Amino acid sequence: MLMVERQFNTKLKSVQTDWGGEFRNLSSFFSSIGVIHRLSCPHTSEQNGLVERRLRHVVETGLTLLAQSHVPQRFWHFAFDTAVYLINRMPSRTNSHLSPFELVFHRSPDFSFLRVFGCQCYPHLRPYNNHKMDFRSHPCVFLGYSTTHHGYRCFDQDSERIYVARHVRFNESLFPFSNQLLNTSHPPPHTSTYPSATQQSTTTAHSPLHPTPTAPSPQPMSSTTDPNCESAQSTFVVPSQPTRPPLIHTYKHRSKNISTTPTRSRPPNLRSNPVPTKPYNASSFHTQSTSQESEPATFNIANKHPQ
Template identity: 35%
Template sequence: MCDKKNNVLFTDTGCFVLSLSIKLAYESQVLLKVPRKNNMYSIDMKNIVPKESLTCLVAKATLDESMLWHRRLGHVNFKTINKLVKDNLVKGLPIKHFENDQTCVACLKGKQHKASCKSKIQNSITQPLFMLHMDLFGPTFVSSLMNKKYCLVVTDDYSRFTWVFFLASKDETSGILKSFITQIENLVDKKVKIIRCDNGTEFKNRVMSEFCEKKGIKREFSVARTPQQNGVAERRNRTLIEAARTMLADSKLPTTFWAEAVNTACYVQNRVLVVKPHNKTPYELFRGRTPSLSFMRPFGCHVTILNTLDHLGKFDGKSDDGFFVGYSLNSKAFRVYNIRTRKVEENLHVRFLEDKPIIAGDGPKWLFDIDVLTKSMNYVPVVAGTNSNDFVGTKESIGAGHSSKEPGSSQDYILMPLWKDGSLFDSSSKNASNDEPQPSSDVENKNDEGVRKESGIDNQ
């Protein structure tokens, strides 16, 4: 056929004999050109200059040769070895295609890693509450305002709508889940069919087994020490925690407000995140209507709260200062922290001061007022300066250097525990700071007697 000046094309599906008018459009498309000698097209592998996609034309190396070069090159990946051959990056390496038969035991011992848990491209769940993902994080280092240390996060697989519950201990998980599932099934008029969680004892116990068996709910557990299989719940935990940490840093509120921040983050993200397969918010997918965002305010912003509880006089102030810490789930009200009462309350009569700037050091007064801080910690401040005669005998016995301080020196605060039985300090020691300091000579003569009198030992 070639002697008759025809072009012959061999492909993976067949052989094509082309007419004489067919010619190459671009010379750059030629990857390999071999001359014809003695009715043979011979390829000399030693004299080939590799080009772009020449790997398919290179002869395959035997398995023994592939393993030999794999060991010689420090157990490098076979893709890297073939790339060196394809791009002609080194010398001395045979121009062959090396294959891996997965028989290198040393690589399995030294390089084996966890199996990947790929997410589904298309969700097979078509209705809410068909599958619920849940996880529990905690204990936190700091308790919340309501003395909670754990947070239970429940996420609907279809809508990605999320609920959060705060617990003082893990034992409360079963009771909360039973109440939640019964309530949400009645609200949406659908049944929970599958629960996916980890192997924690808060989910894997007799109470939950009996409840799920009674309701006909299937439970799916992730493999031990494999949180990737519970990826929906784990990613939601990370999103909520990062959002709460950011809001606390922006509002300058202490860490004790972490539960309020997580609750607010969950409330907001249900209305603003977009679920990719449906291009809708979780609120719209679960509730069936578009959410409204006009009433939302920054977490931790200053507010004035109308006092509707106390009986006020004609000229008493009508409002208290506070901080916005979230939204009510049971009514159209805001959750605010009242600085005067030191409690979180739900109130609709709130005036937001969003324009008030938040500067470094600004925030609740109990963070910067030493007297209020010691009172809340059940500690009593003891003045230890030269302008007071408290513990003056003990001070002189320790060293006379303290008596040389100037009268105008600043006060030093010492935090001491407040004893309930047999108070360490009586009322006379607290009022002693208003007396005139005694001369040092009198103190030295009555050292032991002054210590007993000031510390209340004589009374015991």
């Protein structure tokens, strides 16, 4: 009250508020100095509509500053101070296109002093250096205007310190807090591959020319993989219904060393089920007659054996 009376050469006669907890203790104080304390009816905010609308304007502008610059909400009070600072310097149609600052101080505000909230700034930090070889500036975040100085608030993210400086360079197209959101990594989602009809026909064209024996039904695949295998690809084909295309699941692994030379096929039971075999004998394939009779030498001998 003393500041209002001293700065504007006027006396405070009445104050209108609601019956909020922060205003209840003011009734006795206003009564002691002769100021009328007017109250709005309970649950009737329209009787104090001008103040309610101004408060809403401040809150919406402050949240807009936070969202546009990606500044965390723990700096909300700096955003709301900046919102009040900007609203007091914005022209309004209700005030004949004059700002509240012009109506009170009868002079135009300095719009060249305004900067983008939350942008990157470089204040002059030479007086704060501890060593002669330290840099004269450090990248900071602009957090509004000082209420007690004609300068800017510059927040250092490394030291969590706020500097108030007059000599500051700004990069109004870069917002340091937005870079923290871009650096956040997310694991890639798992995807299943469903081949088209063209891929299926291509796979069939590369099938071997000679028929191969039918393999037994595949067993369920184990989720344990070989640690030496890091980049290999195996495809499992599930028999499909007549009306649906085959479903192919692709499992990718990584392998350190993969040989591209073709391997020789071996019988499946050569090592798993060894069977002893007899040695090769070429005479077993010769045939000979078991009959002891010989061809007769004369007719008389042959006539004795008519069979």
